[in-house]
Amino acid sequence: MQTLTAMDWLTIALLLVFGLLFLVAEVIFIPGTTVVGLVGFGLLAAGIWFSYRDLGAPTGHILLGSSTVAIGVLVYLGLRPRAINRVALTNVNHARVHDARHPDVQPGTTGRALSALRPAGTVLFDDDRREVTTRGEFVPAGTQVRVLGIEHNRIVVEGIA
Incomplete structure (x- = not known):
């Protein structure tokens, strides 16, 4: 041994x-x-x-x-x-994305352009900031705008003179 x-x-x-x-x-x-x-x-x-x-x-x-x-x-x-x-990941995400098929900004709603819309930009509706687009026209910042409708998840607006 x-x-x-x-x-x-x-x-x-x-x-x-x-x-x-x-x-x-x-x-x-x-x-x-x-x-x-x-x-x-x-x-x-x-x-x-x-x-x-x-x-x-x-x-x-x-x-x-x-x-x-x-x-x-x-x-x-x-x-x-x-x-x-x-x-392990055990948290559940209960957040949701805003569904444009049920818009909270209705056609005819007015707001103020926070940025120049060339043709897209930001508009303030009451206290809500939204990304919007025009039908091609340019709208300067500070101009009053009106919602024409919701098309393909985009809010379409026009300037109010």
């Missing part, structure tokens, strides 16, 4: 510890990368193989069993819904 040095014990212990740390990183901190998990599994397998080779079958069995239990606990803790919710 070989005499074991502290270096043999240290090598096996470091392989097992770093293998478990890499698996912890894979399951809890950066799930889905696979590379980190494979490296951790490889380090654990090497540590267990060295323990069987250098420390004998009984010690190898103990380290294999304890590593298996540690991995099982790690996977259980990492895959609980509470742990997954920390890294």
